[in-house]
Amino acid sequence: xxxxxxxxxxxxxxxxxxxxxxxxxxxxxxxxxxxxxxxxxxxxxxxxxxxxxxxxxxxxxxxxxxxxxxxxxxxxxxxxxxxxxxxxxxxxxxxxxxxxxxxxxxxxxxxxxxxxxxxxxxxxxxxxxxxxxxxxxxxxxxxxxxxxxxxxxxxxxxxxxxxxxxxxxxxxxxxxxxxxxxxxxxxxxxxxxxxxxxxxxxxxxxxxxxxxxxxxxxxxxxxxxxxxxxxxxxxxxxxxxxxxxxxxxxxxxxxxxxxxxxxxxxx
Amino acid sequence: xxxxxxxxxxxxxxxxxxxxxxxxxxxxxxxxxxxxxxxxxxxxxxxxxxxxxxxxxxxxxxxxxxxxxxxxxxxxxxxxxxxxxxxxxxxxxxxxxxxxxxxxxxxxxxxxxxxxxxxxxxxxxxxxxxxxxxxxxxxxxxxxxxxxxxxxxxxxxxxxxxxxxxxxxxxxxxxxxxxxxxxxxxxxxxxxxxxxxxxxxxxxxxxxxxxxxxxxxxxxxx
Amino acid sequence: xxxxxxxxxxxxxxxxxxxxxxxxxxxxxxxxxxxxxxxxxxxxxxxxxxxxxxxxxxxxxxxxxxxxxxxxxxxxxxxxxxxxxxxxxxxxxxxxxxxxxxxxxxxxxxxxxxxxxxxxxxxxxxxxxxxxxxxxxxxxxxxxxxxxxxxxxxxxxxxxxxxxxxxxxxxxxxxxxxxxxxxxxxxxxxxxxxxxxxxxxxxxxxxxxxxxxxxxxxxxxxxxxxxxxxxxxxxxxxxxxx
Numbered sequence: 001x002x003x004x005x006x007x008x009x010x011x012x013x014x015x016x017x018x019x020x021x022x023x024x025x026x027x028x029x030x031x032x033x034x035x036x037x038x039x040x041x042x043x044x045x046x047x048x049x050x051x052x053x054x055x056x057x058x059x060x061x062x063x064x065x066x067x068x069x070x071x072x073x074x075x076x077x078x079x080x081x082x083x084x085x086x087x088x089x090x091x092x093x094x095x096x097x098x099x100x101x102x103x104x105x106x107x108x109x110x111x112x113x114x115x116x117x118x119x120x121x122x123x124x125x126x127x128x129x130x131x132x133x134x135x136x137x138x139x140x141x142x143x144x145x146x147x148x149x150x151x152x153x154x155x156x157x158x159x160x161x162x163x164x165x166x167x168x169x170x171x172x173x174x175x176x177x178x179x180x181x182x183x184x185x186x187x188x189x190x191x192x193x194x195x196x197x198x199x200x201x202x203x204x205x206x207x208x209x210x211x212x213x214x215x216x217x218x219x220x221x222x223x224x225x226x227x228x229x230x231x232x233x234x235x236x237x238x239x240x241x242x243x244x245x246x247x248x249x250x251x252x253x254x255x256x257x258x259x260x261x262x263x264x265x266x267x
Numbered sequence: 268x269x270x271x272x273x274x275x276x277x278x279x280x281x282x283x284x285x286x287x288x289x290x291x292x293x294x295x296x297x298x299x300x301x302x303x304x305x306x307x308x309x310x311x312x313x314x315x316x317x318x319x320x321x322x323x324x325x326x327x328x329x330x331x332x333x334x335x336x337x338x339x340x341x342x343x344x345x346x347x348x349x350x351x352x353x354x355x356x357x358x359x360x361x362x363x364x365x366x367x368x369x370x371x372x373x374x375x376x377x378x379x380x381x382x383x384x385x386x387x388x389x390x391x392x393x394x395x396x397x398x399x400x401x402x403x404x405x406x407x408x409x410x411x412x413x414x415x416x417x418x419x420x421x422x423x424x425x426x427x428x429x430x431x432x433x434x435x436x437x438x439x440x441x442x443x444x445x446x447x448x449x450x451x452x453x454x455x456x457x458x459x460x461x462x463x464x465x466x467x468x469x470x471x472x473x474x475x476x477x478x479x480x481x482x483x484x485x486x487x488x489x
Numbered sequence: 490x491x492x493x494x495x496x497x498x499x500x501x502x503x504x505x506x507x508x509x510x511x512x513x514x515x516x517x518x519x520x521x522x523x524x525x526x527x528x529x530x531x532x533x534x535x536x537x538x539x540x541x542x543x544x545x546x547x548x549x550x551x552x553x554x555x556x557x558x559x560x561x562x563x564x565x566x567x568x569x570x571x572x573x574x575x576x577x578x579x580x581x582x583x584x585x586x587x588x589x590x591x592x593x594x595x596x597x598x599x600x601x602x603x604x605x606x607x608x609x610x611x612x613x614x615x616x617x618x619x620x621x622x623x624x625x626x627x628x629x630x631x632x633x634x635x636x637x638x639x640x641x642x643x644x645x646x647x648x649x650x651x652x653x654x655x656x657x658x659x660x661x662x663x664x665x666x667x668x669x670x671x672x673x674x675x676x677x678x679x680x681x682x683x684x685x686x687x688x689x690x691x692x693x694x695x696x697x698x699x700x701x702x703x704x705x706x707x708x709x710x711x712x713x714x715x716x717x718x719x720x721x722x723x724x725x726x727x728x729x730x731x
Binding site for chain 2: 148151152164169187
């Protein structure tokens with residue numbers, strides 16, 4: 001067994017007692033969330049003064065996944081930006097792994113946000129896609145930019161080189177999202193999205209609680225994925241580093257064998 | 268500092284003058300995109316005229332990607348990137364010099380393309396001052412962002428495929444703003460083009476600043 | 490499972506004094522080029538100590554770079570520009586006076602007719618002469634030459650030999666990687682073999698008439714390349730060069 005394999009074997013899997021508990025809590029949370037979203041809370045039906053029924057009906061249940069997804073996705077990219085910043089300031093590879101892990105989850109979150117939003121938009125706004133909406137377009141561009149960021153992370157180079165390069169792109173990503181958001185806001189000058197429904201008190205008790213619960217659950221699930229993804233990246237890095245030790249050892253033994261031959265060597 | 272910038276810009280422009288890549292390859296490519304739009308829209312004159320600003324800027328952005336490639340390839344070829352590192356030139360000067368040269372080349376393409384839309388799409392220019400001002404602002408932004416992201420990919424073998432997905436979303440605000448400004452200048456939309464023009468200059472200023480700050484890291488690390 | 494990484498040097502200890510020319514020999518892939526690129530500040534050492542011209546390569550590669558004359562496998566020239574334009578561009582970039590550029594070009598015998606030819610149309614030997622002229626114009630304190638004779642004709646080889654001798658005599662340090670031992674041995678003071686990523690001192694087969702290293706010029710600051718390290722893409726340990 002080489003020192004690499006030993007080292008990785010000693011580190012074990014990415015699981016620890018704490019993550020097992022967190023994972024269990026998230027799993028139970030999902031069950032509770034499903035119960036709240038589909039059984040306990042009712043459809044969104046309101047009656048106007050004239051006696052007409054309005055509301056989102058059963059489509060409101062999609063918000064219990066759409067809203068936590070979008071909050072998780074944007075939070076994840078905030079973490080990526082912080083990580084990128086720390087890489088440049090502290091020159092720490094640890095933060096690079098945080099930034100990368102968070103961007104992967106955030107990218108998935110952004111994609112699912114667009115997907116669930118599109119499904120929800122069909123019955124409520126009567127369209128799969130709305131070009132005039134600031135938030136939709138900003139999220140779309142965020143998703144495209146995150147794909148570019150993840151592609152840059154896979155470029156070749158040593159760990160330090162890749163960390164710095166990715167950090168620059170990670171910070172630019174946030175700058176770009178801000179610019180896109182401002183320019184689209186100016187361009188379309190509208191959003192179909194309602195203001196925070198909870199703040200307006202338009203959604204009553206149990207619906208509000210379900211939404212709040214789903215957001216907390218989303219962030220908890222993010223934390224769980226984040227810990228595992230980060231640990232995996234860390235192990236990969238360790239593996240690389242120990243791999244260098246192995247390679248050096250191999251190189252040295254090669255030198256011992258090569259010694260007598262080198263004298264008369266030619267091109 | 269200024270002499271270093273001019274040295275780099277002069278070098279890139281001299282190489283372009285010798286090889287004529289922007290003039291003989293990028294500009295024809297941009298015109299070709301215009302012609303393809305013509306085919307795709309069934310040569311419907313009215314729609315072509317209406318959509319001129321958007322089609323024009325899409326053509327500019329796509330051909331700018333080629334110009335950025337060329338700007339990077341000049342340094343990657345015989346290892347001149349390393350020569351620049353060894354020369355003691357300030358990274359900020361290298362960034363600004365290459366940006367100036369890239370902007371000059373894209374401007375030439377943009378002017379050729381302007382002739383293209385006037386001829387092929389029957390575009391009319393109502394407000395020449397707005398048109399030129401917004402054009403310059405947009406090209407400044409494209410040049411600065413293009414040089415920055417180009418430097419990032421440096422000698423990478425995968426750069427041909429990564430550059431478009433990296434750069435084009437970043438340039439989305441330029442597309443939006445320049446299309447609006449051109450819409451006003453060409454009289455195809457009833458909007459005030461000047462706020463959009465100032466957005467273009469803000470974008471350009473931001474990316475010039477970011478490039479000056481980041482280019483040291485990128486030259487060193489890619 | 491190194492994901493494309495390979496430790497080119499894994500325990501090379503090497504010291505080069507001012508006024509000394511050292512030959513690096515070793516089989517292909519032994520890490521000679523990596524060592525030179527590392528000393529030029531183009532690679533980051535992964536581990537160990539690495540000092541060049543008194544600067545720590547881990548912290549300060551930038552101030553090393555413009556004091557060395559590195560000639561590698563790539564010419565670092567622009568193919569679309571002429572020989573003269575390349576010499577002028579790189580000269581101005583390094584802040585070298587025109588007279589000095591001309592002197593270097595004259596020394597490599599690329600002035601005159603060749604001056605107006607685009608580098609892309611040069612032969613390999615002419616290209617190498619131009620690359621060496623660009624480096625020579627800067628009057629480097631430390632020369633790092635990677636196979637400088639490759640592709641050169643007889644007169645070109647003689648010029649390079651004279652360049653090495655003169656640089657060492659003037660108190661500079663020269664590290665030259667070469668397979669052409671017969672050619673280089675007469676002009677160097679020491680010979681170091683790089684194999685399996687380590688460096689070992691190997692006595693010269695011929696006695697050199699060069700100046701004794703210990704009597705080398707006092708004023709020159711030790712251009713130590715002390716490397717005890719390893720680049721991730723290529724590695725070094727314990728290298729000392731002056």
